[in-house]
Amino acid sequence: MQYVSTRGSAPALGFEDVTLAGLASDGGLYLPESWPSFSADQIRALSGLSYVETAVRVMAPFVAGSLSEAELRELCAAAYGRFSHDAVTPLVQLDHRHWLLELFHGPTLAFKDVALQLLGQLFERFLSRRDDHLTIVGATSGDTGSAAIDAVAGREKIDIFMLHPEGRVSDVQRRQMTTVLAPNVYNIAIDGSFDDAQALVKAMFNDAAFARRFNLSAVNSINWARLMAQVVYYFYAAVRLGAPERAIAFSVPTGNFGDVFAGYVAAKMGLPVAKLMVATNVNDILHRALADGDYSQGQVVATATPSMDIQVSSNFERLLFDAGGRDGKALAEQMKGFEASKAMRLTNAQREGASALFTSARVDADAMTMAMRWAYDAAGQVIDPHSAIGLAAARAIDLDPAVPVVTLATAHAAKFPTAVERATGIRPSLPSRVGDLFAREEAYAKLPGTFEAVTAYVAERATPRA
Ligand SMILES: *Cc1c(COP(=O)(O)O)cnc(C)c1O
Numbered sequence: 001m002q003y004v005s006t007r008g009s010a011p012a013l014g015f016e017d018v019t020l021a022g023l024a025s026d027g028g029l030y031l032p033e034s035w036p037s038f039s040a041d042q043i044r045a046l047s048g049l050s051y052v053e054t055a056v057r058v059m060a061p062f063v064a065g066s067l068s069e070a071e072l073r074e075l076c077a078a079a080y081g082r083f084s085h086d087a088v089t090p091l092v093q094l095d096h097r098h099w100l101l102e103l104f105h106g107p108t109l110a111f112k113d114v115a116l117q118l119l120g121q122l123f124e125r126f127l128s129r130r131d132d133h134l135t136i137v138g139a140t141s142g143d144t145g146s147a148a149i150d151a152v153a154g155r156e157k158i159d160i161f162m163l164h165p166e167g168r169v170s171d172v173q174r175r176q177m178t179t180v181l182a183p184n185v186y187n188i189a190i191d192g193s194f195d196d197a198q199a200l201v202k203a204m205f206n207d208a209a210f211a212r213r214f215n216l217s218a219v220n221s222i223n224w225a226r227l228m229a230q231v232v233y234y235f236y237a238a239v240r241l242g243a244p245e246r247a248i249a250f251s252v253p254t255g256n257f258g259d260v261f262a263g264y265v266a267a268k269m270g271l272p273v274a275k276l277m278v279a280t281n282v283n284d285i286l287h288r289a290l291a292d293g294d295y296s297q298g299q300v301v302a303t304a305t306p307s308m309d310i311q312v313s314s315n316f317e318r319l320l321f322d323a324g325g326r327d328g329k330a331l332a333e334q335m336k337g338f339e340a341s342k343a344m345r346l347t348n349a350q351r352e353g354a355s356a357l358f359t360s361a362r363v364d365a366d367a368m369t370m371a372m373r374w375a376y377d378a379a380g381q382v383i384d385p386h387s388a389i390g391l392a393a394a395r396a397i398d399l400d401p402a403v404p405v406v407t408l409a410t411a412h413a414a415k416f417p418t419a420v421e422r423a424t425g426i427r428p429s430l431p432s433r434v435g436d437l438f439a440r441e442e443a444y445a446k447l448p449g450t451f452e453a454v455t456a457y458v459a460e461r462a463t464p465r466a
Pocket of ligand 1: 110111112143144221253254255256257258259260307308386387410411
């Protein structure tokens with residue numbers, strides 16, 4: 001399988017190179033040059049398979065040429081062996097129509113483990129083949145950071161520098177990052193928002209000499225391998241609810257548009273997806289873009305769902321590219337315009353391409369609270385605020401009531417105990433596998449949100465290429 005950039009001028013690369021590169025050299029994001037296609041019989045044949053076996057079938061076409069099926073199986077078994085539930089991503093029924101897909105049974109209690117545990121395995125395999133070293137630089141609004149750090153802590157050929165917006169991640173989220181004291185892990189608190197932190201990371205990648213010297217790589221959801229890993233659970237859940245014989249809708253609490261784009265990929269591969277609900281909090285750029293074609297950046301408002309407090313959704317570019325006819329040169333111009341003015345209109349082709357599958361909703365704090373209460377009252381489920389944004393949107397979806405609606409439950413409630421207690425009266429406790437998080441020593445640097453400060457810090461500590 002070869003991959004092409006959304007901005008049309010970077011060279012096409014195979015899966016191994018795309019995984020190690022993250023961002024394309026022209027500033028675009030990689031996508032497969034064509035979508036693999038699964039027949040109804042191939043989808044039917046997934047029924048009853050384990051999560052790992054489903055993962056191997058779904059991902060095999062994407063890694064062809066870089067990994068054999070046996071190698072892929074070995075890496076998936078290692079990655080998903082660290083989950084605390086046998087089903088890896090179990091489904092829980094809420095009422096006759098609504099389901100939760102629990103994606104938080106990994107080591108750091110959020111769905112990002114599903115992709116990052118596999119990415120850690122892929123990095124190790126590819127770097128040891130090449131005898132190379134990698135410097136991961138990332139920005140996190142909370143969950144990516146801890147999941148990435150857990151996935152690579154202690155690995156010899158990787159250093160990781162993780163930026164988070166100071167004071168804007170929960171205590172649990174921060175401690176899950178800053179208490180990992182491995183010698184290859186560097187946490188940096190930035191004076192600024194998540195978008196500021198992400199802009200700093202982008203600027204480091206755009207500094208070609210710096211990026212080459214330290215062999216920079218991204219683990220943010222711009223990395224194709226992460227999206228690919230997330231496609232698996234759409235298949236796994238849909239087959240359990242009757243696919244390919246019936247179509248399933250998914251509601252996805254959305255920030256960077258990675259998780260919900262994986263649902264789009266599943267649909268492109270032939271999975272019968274009735275609708276993809278893009279559920280945002282009051283940081284609603286995606287809702288405005290999908291409802292009105294208005295992709296214009298507002299001010300980030302801090303909410304009880306910090307992992308969705310985002311005003312620029314990196315992966316949206318992938319949808320604009322694919323739904324808009326895959327014209328990389330035109331998209332490069334459009335994105336350049338957006339980067340300059342912080343606003344753009346979607347083209348008619350982009351709007352039409354998106355509207356077939358996507359719908360969207362903006363969920364405010366009251367609706368989020370109501371959804372948490374409903375899940376508890378109706379089904380005895382204590383859910384986290386992000387999952388509640390998804391559930392609130394799912395319950396408002398305009399669809400034939402015979403279609404099952406699966407809400408992606410993206411974090412364990414114990415990551416956000418205060419908001420959960422306020423809504424339900426119940427204070428969720430951390431599962432025992434997380435251990436004594438609040439007794440452990442923390443280590444992190446505090447830096448101003450400037451390019452100079454951050455690059456100087458990284459340059460002093462990272463391993464330059466030989
Ligand atoms: C990252 C995250 C999201 C948003 O996912 P995207 O792929 O960025 O859209 C939602 N909920 C939780 C808990 C997350 O960690």
